[in-house]
Amino acid sequence: MKGNPQARWLMLGLSSAVLIALGLRVYYAIYMPVWLDEALSWRLASMDWTEMWYRLQETGTVHPPLYFALLRLQMALLGDNPWALRWLSVICGTLLVPAAYWFALECLRSAGRGVSAHGQSLPVGVGMLAAWLVALNPMQIHLCCQARGYALALFLVVATSSLVLRALRETRHVWLLWSAYVLLTLAAWYTHYLTMLSSAVQWLYALAVLLIPKCYLFTGTVSTSDPSQPQPVCGWKLTGLGVSVLTVIAGFIPWASICWTQLSHARVAWHRPLMPAELTGEWGRALAGSFFDPPHFELNVLDIGVVLVVALASVWAVLRVRPAGYLLLLQAWLPPVLLGIVSWLSPRNVYSARYFFAAEFTWIILLAMLILDSVWQWERWIISLVALILMTIALATRSDWQYLGKSVGMAAVRDYIAEQWQDGDIVLAENPADFLVARYYFRACEIPVYLYGTSSSRQGYRGRTHLLDDDLCTREQLVQWRPQRIWYLRSGAYGVFPRLDLPEPWKNQETRAFARPFYLEGPLYLTRYRRQDK
Structure with missing residues (x-):
């Protein structure tokens, strides 16, 4: 040379x-912010070897x-x-x-x-x-x-x-x-x-x-x-x-x-x-x-x-x-x-x-x-x-x-919730996609995040999105836990999911929209509900 x-x-x-x-x-x-597919990779790789091997053989993978x-x-x-x-x-x-x-x-x-x-x-x-x-x-x-x-x-x-x-x-x-x-x-x-x-x-x-x-x-x-x-x-x-x-x-x-x-x-x-x-x-x-x-x-x-x-x-x-x-x-x-x-x-x-x-x-x-x-x-x-x-x-x-280096999407939601967090609050996601991304961003916080669904849908959600049994919060569990405030995440980018049907006495207080860089995810909406006991 x-x-x-x-x-x-x-x-x-x-x-x-x-x-x-x-x-x-x-x-x-x-x-760059983490998006759904990367959150799926994180969830699978976070499991133990036996569980990960089992989930990789499911049809949803x-x-x-x-x-x-x-x-x-x-x-x-x-x-x-x-x-x-x-x-x-x-x-x-x-x-x-x-x-x-x-x-x-x-x-x-x-x-x-x-x-x-x-x-x-x-x-x-x-x-x-x-x-x-x-x-x-x-x-x-x-x-x-x-x-x-x-x-x-x-x-x-x-x-x-x-x-x-x-x-x-x-x-x-x-x-x-x-x-x-x-x-x-x-x-x-x-x-x-x-x-x-x-x-x-x-x-x-x-x-x-x-x-x-x-x-x-x-x-x-x-x-x-x-x-x-x-x-x-x-x-x-x-x-x-x-x-x-x-x-x-x-x-x-x-x-x-x-x-x-x-x-x-x-x-x-x-x-x-x-x-x-x-x-x-x-x-x-x-x-x-x-x-x-x-x-x-x-x-x-x-x-x-x-x-x-x-x-x-x-x-x-x-x-x-x-x-x-x-x-x-x-x-x-x-x-x-x-x-x-x-x-x-x-x-x-x-x-x-x-x-x-x-x-x-x-x-x-x-x-x-x-x-x-x-x-x-x-x-x-x-x-x-x-x-x-x-x-x-x-x-x-x-x-x-x-969006590089900025708090957008789920990161912005996490920061916003953390600033106003009170004991007794709970975070619910409307669909599995938003739930997994939320779980990734909230992993270092002591803030509970759950996927809201019915008890009959537990197995369907679990097999389709690599969810664990304790990821799902049913209507019955919500009534039993009686959180003071509910932070509800929703977006319609990944399909049509049922709207939140909260039992009494939770009432809608405000809704905020957060932009996300990836078009497939669409904007993220955060609604805050407060319990109003009679």
């Missing part, structure tokens, strides 16, 4: 991207166990403040920056476009631009700063995709590469179910490359001096692929029946069919928007433009970066298309930008390739700079930045 200035500039650029990515994600993870097991270990070491909950996601999100560089290089090298002797080839530039775009992308920052498994799952998907490309290209240490691929793929499957789509894409791609190498579509993947004779290396690679696939499937068998039960009984927040404008709106939100922005229910020119640019980049990749272009094409389009079909044909709308985590990452790689291989060299850096500026503007103009 001492005699290679290009290598020094490469290391400087990549290190700068990693440091900026880490700084943005740490700042966001420390100051719809998540495999690996991330929650790691989160529980993490909480045992660091605590349960917002930064401690999000630490693993922040680290994985930061590692995605060099992973983007590596993945871009593997894609281009698989097409025979390796680094030149002077280090000025296309792969280095594409990898660097992809790394910077990932570092600054708003959706990447938001998903990688949540106490959920998205960041870990995405890192594993990118790593396994890179390993597949390397294993198909290398002739040495192939079994070592396939062994690493098996371990990381199993970890991905046990982290998030949507990673199975990426694995299916990788297997189809590898089979196509190994079985039809002489087809025009895969020109340059495998070459032999005698086309009539099979290549010996190809047979070994095909064996490695087959053993890897069978090992992954066998390793997931213990959880397969639970996975099928959970997916067949999956519940989502939006029980409505997919609207046409959402098809493009979620793409625009994923690539240049924020996870906290509301979905688009009307056609938007910018969203349509995003889809067209991604489509252009996909076609370019197929034509210019064969065979890896097919892997990029499938990873970019298969998840959104399948989720769109499911949402269109059923009342369960699962078409959300957060579920495009693997596809959206691939879009960034495609855009970097399109920019740096479609224009003259002096124009590449100008367009790259413009792309980075636009991504920075998209990041800086996100509305949720105004």
Whole structure:
């Protein structure tokens, strides 16, 4: 590196991207309010191992166990403040920056476009631009700063995709590469179910490359001096692929029946069919928007433009970066298309930008390739700079930045109640979503928080939302406890729940509204009731 200035500039650029990515994600993870899904993760990881294992097998979870097991270990070491909950996601999100560089290089090298002797080839530039775009992308920052498994799952998907490309290209240490691929793929499957789509894409791609190498579509993947004779290396690679696939499937068998039960009984927040404008709106939100922005229910020119640019980049990749272009094409389009079909044909709308985590990452790689291989060299850096500026503007103009470091939502409710708290008060939540978030924010206070419901609904609430038996306060218990004041939390963002039906003698005194940064949660309403004995 001492005699290679290009290598020094490469290391400087990549290190700068990693440091900026880490700084943005740490700042966001420390100051962004905790929302429902993160409260669910906290509740599961707060249970003992036996209880957590039992709850992870319930139909209301719809998540495999690996991330929650790691989160529980993490909480045992660091605590349960917002930064401690999000630490693993922040680290994985930061590692995605060099992973983007590596993945871009593997894609281009698989097409025979390796680094030149002077280090000025296309792969280095594409990898660097992809790394910077990932570092600054708003959706990447938001998903990688949540106490959920998205960041870990995405890192594993990118790593396994890179390993597949390397294993198909290398002739040495192939079994070592396939062994690493098996371990990381199993970890991905046990982290998030949507990673199975990426694995299916990788297997189809590898089979196509190994079985039809002489087809025009895969020109340059495998070459032999005698086309009539099979290549010996190809047979070994095909064996490695087959053993890897069978090992992954066998390793997931213990959880397969639970996975099928959970997916067949999956519940989502939006029980409505997919609207046409959402098809493009979620793409625009994923690539240049924020996870906290509301979905688009009307056609938007910018969203349509995003889809067209991604489509252009996909076609370019197929034509210019064969065979890896097919892997990029499938990873970019298969998840959104399948989720769109499911949402269109059923009342369960699962078409959300957060579920495009693997596809959206691939879009960034495609855009970097399109920019740096479609224009003259002096124009590449100008367009790259413009792309980075636009991504920075998209990041800086996100509305949720105004909430960072401020007491909003449930934190503001906690502070307001704590200021006026009196002995004998009680806090009730109308629905399980608000209850779990309240439990997280009130965990350090000696303020009782309960979910208000009927005794007949206890088991339904418990199995659906990871509630414990002592979380529910029934009407009969409320009459028995006779609190002096009741603080009642409600919001209609997660469905229609019954309004509070308090028995005499509690009367409504006041209602306050508190804004929350995430559109799915909606505003939070706090009503205070006082007992008025005759």
